[in-house]
Amino acid sequence: MKKILLVGNPNVGKSVLFSRLTGVNVVASNYPGTTIEFTEGVMSGKKEKIKLIDTPGTYSLSPTCSAEKVATEMIQKGDLIINVLDATHLERNLLLTLQLLEQKKPMIVVLNIWDEAKHKGIKINVKKLEKLLGVPVITIIALTGEGLKKLVSSFEKAKTPCTKQISTEKKWCKIGKIIGDVQVVTHRHHTLKEKFRDLTIKPLFGITFAILILFLVFLAIKFVGENLIEYFFEPLFENLWSPIILKLSVFLNGEGFLHNILIGELVGNKIAYVESLGLLTTGLFVPIAMVLPYVFAFYVFLSLLEDVGYLPRLSVLMDNIMHRVGLHGCSIIPMFLGLGCNVPGALASRILESKREKFIAMTLMAIAIPCMAQTAMIIGLIGATGAFGIGFVFGTLFLVWIVLGIILNKSIKGESPELFMEIPPYRIPHLRTLFKKVYVRIKSFIGEALLYVLLGILFINILYSLGIIQFVGKITAPIITGILGLPEEAVGSLIIGFLRKDVAIGMLLPLGLTVNQLIVASVVLAMYFPCIATFIVMLKELGMKDMLKSAGIMVFSAFFVGGVLNLLLNTFF
Amino acid sequence: MLTKLNVMGVSVGTKIKKISSTSPNWPMVFEAKGVQVAIGKGIAQKIFVKI
Numbered sequence: 001m002k003k004i005l006l007v008g009n010p011n012v013g014k015s016v017l018f019s020r021l022t023g024v025n026v027v028a029s030n031y032p033g034t035t036i037e038f039t040e041g042v043m044s045g046k047k048e049k050i051k052l053i054d055t056p057g058t059y060s061l062s063p064t065c066s067a068e069k070v071a072t073e074m075i076q077k078g079d080l081i082i083n084v085l086d087a088t089h090l091e092r093n094l095l096l097t098l099q100l101l102e103q104k105k106p107m108i109v110v111l112n113i114w115d116e117a118k119h120k121g122i123k124i125n126v127k128k129l130e131k132l133l134g135v136p137v138i139t140i141i142a143l144t145g146e147g148l149k150k151l152v153s154s155f156e157k158a159k160t161p162c163t164k165q166i167s168t169e170k171k172w173c174k175i176g177k178i179i180g181d182v183q184v185v186t187h188r189h190h191t192l193k194e195k196f197r198d199l200t201i202k203p204l205f206g207i208t209f210a211i212l213i214l215f216l217v218f219l220a221i222k223f224v225g226e227n228l229i230e231y232f233f234e235p236l237f238e239n240l241w242s243p244i245i246l247k248l249s250v251f252l253n254g255e256g257f258l259h260n261i262l263i264g265e266l267v268g269n270k271i272a273y274v275e276s277l278g279l280l281t282t283g284l285f286v287p288i289a290m291v292l293p294y295v296f297a298f299y300v301f302l303s304l305l306e307d308v309g310y311l312p313r314l315s316v317l318m319d320n321i322m323h324r325v326g327l328h329g330c331s332i333i334p335m336f337l338g339l340g341c342n343v344p345g346a347l348a349s350r351i352l353e354s355k356r357e358k359f360i361a362m363t364l365m366a367i368a369i370p371c372m373a374q375t376a377m378i379i380g381l382i383g384a385t386g387a388f389g390i391g392f393v394f395g396t397l398f399l400v401w402i403v404l405g406i407i408l409n410k411s412i413k414g415e416s417p418e419l420f421m422e423i424p425p426y427r428i429p430h431l432r433t434l435f436k437k438v439y440v441r442i443k444s445f446i447g448e449a450l451l452y453v454l455l456g457i458l459f460i461n462i463l464y465s466l467g468i469i470q471f472v473g474k475i476t477a478p479i480i481t482g483i484l485g486l487p488e489e490a491v492g493s494l495i496i497g498f499l500r501k502d503v504a505i506g507m508l509l510p511l512g513l514t515v516n517q518l519i520v521a522s523v524v525l526a527m528y529f530p531c532i533a534t535f536i537v538m539l540k541e542l543g544m545k546d547m548l549k550s551a552g553i554m555v556f557s558a559f560f561v562g563g564v565l566n567l568l569l570n571t572f573f
Numbered sequence: 574m575l576t577k578l579n580v581m582g583v584s585v586g587t588k589i590k591k592i593s594s595t596s597p598n599w600p601m602v603f604e605a606k607g608v609q610v611a612i613g614k615g616i617a618q619k620i621f622v623k624i
Contacts, residue, residue: 060580091606092582168579175582197609201602202593316593316611319600328613329600418613419600420577425609 001042001051004155005078007071007100009093010057011424012086013112015039016142016433018054021152025440028433029306030424032057033333033351036067038074045155053078061099066350075100080158081107082151087117087124087139088425090183094175095168097133102165106158107135110151114139121186129182134161143430197426200310206317213310221297225376228293237289242271245280261461275510283457286377286506287449292442294376298340299441306437307429311336312421319419325405326360326412327352328419334361338369341445342534345369346541355546356414362538363408363550366530367557368401370501373449377505378522385515392569393522400527400561404553448533449500456499460492460507469495483559484520485566487511497525499532516569520562528558578620582606 006014010032019026022041028034039054055071063069075081083100085093090111097109111117111124130137136154140147166174199205245263252259254266264276273285305311311333319329330351338345342365349361370378382389409416463469472495473480473488480486480494489511497504504525508518529551530538539547583589583605592602592609601617602609612620 059577062576062580064577089606089608092608095580095582172582172584198592201609201611203599206593312611316600316602319611319613320598323598329611418616419611420613421611422581423602423609423611 001049002045002079003051003053003077004080004082005053005055005074006082006084007055007075007096008057008084009059009086009089009096010422012057012084012093013142014057014084015054017082017084017110017112017140017148018052019433019436020142020145020148022052025436026054027437027440029303029311029437030309030427030429031306031312031333032422032424033067033330033348034306036070036347036350038070043152045152050155058096060096061103065353075103075105078105080155081105082110083107084110084112087111087114088120088122090122090124091175091179094178095171098163098166098171098174101133101135101161101163104160104162106160108151108154108158109133109135109137111137111139112142114147115141115144121188123184123186125182129178132178132181134163135159143433193426201313201316201423203317206313210314210317213305217301217305220301221294222379224297224300225294228296229289233289233293237273237285241284245271248280257465260465261458264461274506277457277461277507277510279454279457282503282506283454284450286502287373287446287453290380290506291373291376291449291502292446294379295340295372295445296438296442298372299438300434302336302340303434303437303441304429307427307434309424309426312423315421316419316423323416324409325364325402326409326416327357327405328416330419330421331357331361335365335369338365339372339375340441341371341373342366342369342530343448343537344441346534346537349541353417354414356412357416359542359546359550360405360408360412362542363553364401364405366534366538366550367404367527367554368397370397370526371531373445373500373502374505374526377502378526381505381509382515382518382522385518389515389519392519393526396519396523396561396565397526400557404557408553449502452500452532453503456496456503459499460496463495464492479559483563483566484524485570486513486517486521490521493521493525494528497531498529498535501525501531516566516573519569520566523565524558524562527554527561529554578610578612581608581610583610 006018008014015026015028015035018041022043024041026039035054035056041052043050043052053074055074056067058068058071061072063072081100083097100107126137126139136157138147138151138154140151200209249263249266262278262280264278264281267275271281273281276282315329315332318332322329322331334345334348337348345365346362349358352358352361378393379390382393469492473491476491477488480488480491493504493507496507505522508521513521542550587605590604592604598614600611600613602611
């Protein structure tokens, strides 16, 4: 099968074009570094099927981070290169184009974001550019699909350029001549959007605006999540699912091993969805009715911030703080993604340059950034006792993030690199792309969460029936009861937390814990170890040695902080 | 850092427009060839002779 590569600078619309041509849903955002691994998809050509490969963005063929390395390594494997350029920044994009022409592979140049170039008063003579580069040049608007037919039909017209190798300095001179020949920019004044763009990056206004935006996003997520649960998911389970489960319970005679596995224990002949620990009750209710509404709301607002182009601005505003914990501003992106799910968060840390930064970022995220599933359960469980508990849990995690970050920064050799980030313009989000992205993320959440929740519940039921939980509870009593002040049964939560943190927190409900105990248990569960999915990604990214180091820090800090919290809460509250 | 700036078309003599850089340790944001770029203040002080 013929292999076609999409290659270009970061944030020029390669992933949107890939998604349009193959129908494969990939996450595309308005900031550089969204794609950190190559993605393959199949599309129909005129005569045969074609394999299309979306590569991470790179500014040149000399990679500066692992994501760029993936792109440059892929170039030799392609039969045809589609070089995607941002028509609004032609000059900067042309360096990579000239480097690609030297590779002597059949190539097509695509000028994307053609509509925005017109709005900005940029006129490009496509015919002249085609002649100067020696390969076909096609103009497209990937978001709306304009020009894609012409692009597909031009695959056969791709030409192998015959360009001599020249130095980077000479390439810039050549680019200067090309721009002079093909591009005319009409002078115009700054628009309101551009004035706002400059303002939101200035310290005083920028930080005030960021606090306001983040607070509004938090309120909106809470509002959407709570209302979806109250008016849609809870009635759905109560009115439609409960009668079916009750009939099944009667069919199974209301007891026995199979009843315990499938439905769990009934409370007063009613289904207690969080407490019963059955596959068809808790196993479905927790991920779908308690967690999914918040995850959905979070991803809608995250996607909105991504597509508007706000996250890179947040990176600049946070750079000063991030340096204190051994990172730079760009690290806020993995942290932000980690708030949804730690897995994409850990993967996104590939945009960080050094091994040291990746270690600090992943360790801090695994310890002090709870995923949205976990956050939803903490809000659901502790929220019932008032705002104090929730504030205490998240306040503690934030403090741990800062203090541990400072300790890691001081104790690990090396320096945090300086920030270097291209800031994209503000763009009005394209609704179809936005909801496609939410759909991809929700689908991935459901696929992963349902499997691990069901596995976790099955596993814990088997451990209970074999008496293993009770046995481990007795062995670990000096730590669980002595240091953390929790009952022995809480060890079940810690075991299951390795599979799914949300179920682990749900398992605390039947234990009848006090508010202080709930706070300690939630903080320890958030910190002590990542869930299995995050663990696998961290192991792959960090390697065994660094993963063991990171795990050691997690376990020690979780029990240390849990012990201190237990002491403080029982002394002062 | 210099290589990164180079591949974005910023080299000795390139005209840039400063967007934001007011407090110490704050990243510097500048516009060059229509693109806004943020770089750490430390390196910005070493690179740019005239700001």
